Amino acid sequence: xxxxxxxxxxxxxxxxxxxxxxxxxxxxxxxxxxxxxxxxxxxxxxxxxxxxxxxxxxxxxxxxxxxxxxxxxxxxxxxxxxxxxxxxxxxxxxxxxxxxxxxxxxxxxxxxxxxxxxxxxxxxxxxxxxxxxxxxxxxxxxxxxxxxxxxxxxxxxxxxxxxxxxxxxxxxxxxxxxxxxxxxxxxxxxxxxxxxxxxxxxxxxxxxxxxxxxxxxxxxxxxxxxxxxxxxxxxxxxxxxxxxxxxxxxxxxxxxxxxxxxxxxxxxxxxxxxxxxxxxxxxxxxxxxxxxxxxxxxxxxxxxxxxxxxxxxxxxxxxxxxxxxxxxxxxxxxxxxxxxxxxxxxxxxxxxxxxxxxxxxxxxxxxxxxxxxxxxxxxxxxxxxxxxxxxxxxxxxxxxx
Numbered sequence: 001x002x003x004x005x006x007x008x009x010x011x012x013x014x015x016x017x018x019x020x021x022x023x024x025x026x027x028x029x030x031x032x033x034x035x036x037x038x039x040x041x042x043x044x045x046x047x048x049x050x051x052x053x054x055x056x057x058x059x060x061x062x063x064x065x066x067x068x069x070x071x072x073x074x075x076x077x078x079x080x081x082x083x084x085x086x087x088x089x090x091x092x093x094x095x096x097x098x099x100x101x102x103x104x105x106x107x108x109x110x111x112x113x114x115x116x117x118x119x120x121x122x123x124x125x126x127x128x129x130x131x132x133x134x135x136x137x138x139x140x141x142x143x144x145x146x147x148x149x150x151x152x153x154x155x156x157x158x159x160x161x162x163x164x165x166x167x168x169x170x171x172x173x174x175x176x177x178x179x180x181x182x183x184x185x186x187x188x189x190x191x192x193x194x195x196x197x198x199x200x201x202x203x204x205x206x207x208x209x210x211x212x213x214x215x216x217x218x219x220x221x222x223x224x225x226x227x228x229x230x231x232x233x234x235x236x237x238x239x240x241x242x243x244x245x246x247x248x249x250x251x252x253x254x255x256x257x258x259x260x261x262x263x264x265x266x267x268x269x270x271x272x273x274x275x276x277x278x279x280x281x282x283x284x285x286x287x288x289x290x291x292x293x294x295x296x297x298x299x300x301x302x303x304x305x306x307x308x309x310x311x312x313x314x315x316x317x318x319x320x321x322x323x324x325x326x327x328x329x330x331x332x333x334x335x336x337x338x339x340x341x342x343x344x345x346x347x348x349x350x351x352x353x354x355x356x357x358x359x360x361x362x363x364x365x366x367x368x369x370x371x372x373x374x375x376x377x378x379x380x381x382x383x384x385x386x387x388x389x390x391x392x393x394x395x396x397x398x399x400x401x
Contacts, residue, residue: 008159008362010034011152013138013173016046017344018335019164020123021079021351023130029359036127036164037155038134043120044127046165048344050118053252055212055304060252061118062210062237064308067223067254068092068112068119069344071394072387075352076345080113080394088125089113091394092222092240099224099234102293106221111394112386118241122344143178143330150331160358161332164351166201167312179330181371185319186334192263194316194377201338201375205266206232206313206382207257209284212304215249219292225381230287232258232382250303255284259382262313269309280307314384315342317377322370323353328361329368339370342384 007030012019015038023034038044047065054060071077083089092114097106115121133155141161142151150161163170167188174183188201195202223235233256238244243252257265261283267276284307289296315338319325323340326333335354340346357369378385 007031007033009157010160010162010358011141011150011155011158012036012162012164013141013152014038014046014162014164014336015040015044015123015127015132015134016164016336017048017123017126017347018337018351019046019162020044020126020130020132021348022162022164022335022355024126025352025355026358027130029355031355031359031362034130035155036130036132037136037138037152038132039137041135043124044132044134045120045123048115048119048123050115050120051210053210053212053304053306055250058248058250060212060237060250061241061243062252062254063114063119063235063240064208064210064254065310066119066344067233067235067383068096068114068386070110070112070386070388071345071392072389073345073349074392076348077392077394079348083122083125084394086125087116088121090116094223095221096223097221097225098227099221099291100227102291104219104221104224109390111388113394114240138173141173141177143332145178148331159331162354162358163332163334164336166315166336166338167203179327179332182325182327182330182332182334185325185371188312190311191316192259196377199375202316203312203338204259204314204316204382205262206259206310207262207265207280207284208308208310209255209257209281210252210304210306210308211255211285211302212250212252213300214303215300216251217253217292217294217300226287226291228258228287228291230258230261230283231291232256234288234292253288255288256383257284262309266311267309269311272307272309277307281305314382315378317375318342318346319370319373320376321373324350324357325370326354326357326361327368327371328366331361333357334370337384341387342378343386345387346385
């Protein structure tokens, strides 16, 4: 049963960046009885995660979802400064740029950040600031109007409910929860290209290939946005995360497909047919070699490969006019990057905004947020947004200013 010894109780379903930041901010505001429920068996984090793969006696780290992040918002800058002070993030010097037809062009004046031990370091650090219950699958939530509380699965009653994830699971979870206005905003459509006239969340699907090469590819970059019909991003995890060991020339790479490729080769992501996995692997390796200016026949055969289909990958539209959603009459809200912009900063800003909306409600304010907003298109790379602000420059050992 949810306790009220530390103020109102809050159930946060989803332990990605939005949910973790929301919980941490609630704690700062004196609402300490918040519980984050996350499905992660190894760690929380949602799309901000890292895989550990053992290959021939060595453990390699792969950032297989979020690749890096940038800072454009003062509120998020404070979070990044905290993460850096705890040793969870570092500046990624790259080079990072654009790759087309074998030619690489470096992005100038880009300040990028990555987790020190992969992107998982970010949610792992944030999770120390609140109570996280995992691995937990919340399959049923119901609003009890007489009690004015939320029944959250077998975990009892909570004063507030936060939905901090999206996709089919969030849609289904809220389908019969008794909050139709919230459910309406969680309805989702999957498409490689935004359908302008459809006013609902739209997500693309992407394939991700993890590959270990036996020798260094000696490419002049660590990360690159690729102008190609099949591949949209490639990154050298070995260089990015400082994994190169003396006498070991192996490199591990992450290769992202394009939206069109993801849609054309979509299968049930929980049960990828072996033949489709082989086809996708060969296609993405060939596109990588072509884009990088390598002869595909000369590209060394990987000693390890794994493909995954990221079904609910990146939002194609975001809410226009609010950083979060909150329905005051039913003590329920939504936070996530798809409400602000599809990136780690967007998720964090949304989590902050919802925590502050809940705090105002606790103090007596009765105002909805975001329920009447429409959706607007997102423009940018297939794997998300990377907003920058020339006035915000991070100086390690100094301060952001």
